Amino acid sequence: MAYDQDNIFARIVRGEIPCHRVYEDADTLAFMDIMPQAEGHTLVVPKSAGEDIFSTSPEAAAAAMCTAQRVARAVKKAFAPPGIMIAQLNGAAAGQSVCHLHIHVIPRYVGKDLGIHAANPADHAVLAEHAARIRAAL
Numbered sequence: 001m002a003y004d005q006d007n008i009f010a011r012i013v014r015g016e017i018p019c020h021r022v023y024e025d026a027d028t029l030a031f032m033d034i035m036p037q038a039e040g041h042t043l044v045v046p047k048s049a050g051e052d053i054f055s056t057s058p059e060a061a062a063a064a065m066c067t068a069q070r071v072a073r074a075v076k077k078a079f080a081p082p083g084i085m086i087a088q089l090n091g092a093a094a095g096q097s098v099c100h101l102h103i104h105v106i107p108r109y110v111g112k113d114l115g116i117h118a119a120n121p122a123d124h125a126v127l128a129e130h131a132a133r134i135r136a137a138l
């Protein structure tokens with residue numbers, strides 16, 4: 001499948017669609033998931049085009065993972081969850097719904113199930129406050 005230049009994350013990277021930004025550098029962008037599976041659920045994308053792990057360069061994938069590590073540390077500091085899940089889905093069969101490579105950083109708690117994937121939009125004011133908390137912990 002050819003990379004869709006107008007997928008939602010490509011448009012966020014180009015600044016055509018707003019996001020609750022957490023971190024940005026030359027190669028990557030991190031922002032709040034608008035349908036979080038837990039409070040603090042953050043997404044990390046490489047800025048370069050690539051729909052999944054197979055079509056993304058090793059350099060871009062490595063840059064995204066470095067940012068995911070940085071963001072995970074900040075999420076841990078900001079929300080103090082006992083666990084953090086790092087997830088990256090490839091293909092519809094794996095649950096991928098946006099075809100621009102992204103890494104999920106999701107707080108996890110003992111005995112608390114993961115929220116449903118891409119199902120429940122969060123309040124924008126809440127997402128803005130969570131993004132500010134994570135930015136302050138970077």
Ligand code: 5GP
Pocket residue numbers: 008019020031032033034035036088089095096097098099117118119
């Ligand atoms: P995937 O299923 O591809 O691994 O994950 C896509 C993620 O993107 C989902 O968790 C979904 O909630 C999130 N998402 C979908 N549309 C948007 C959007 O417009 N903005 C943001 N920030 N997240 C989105």
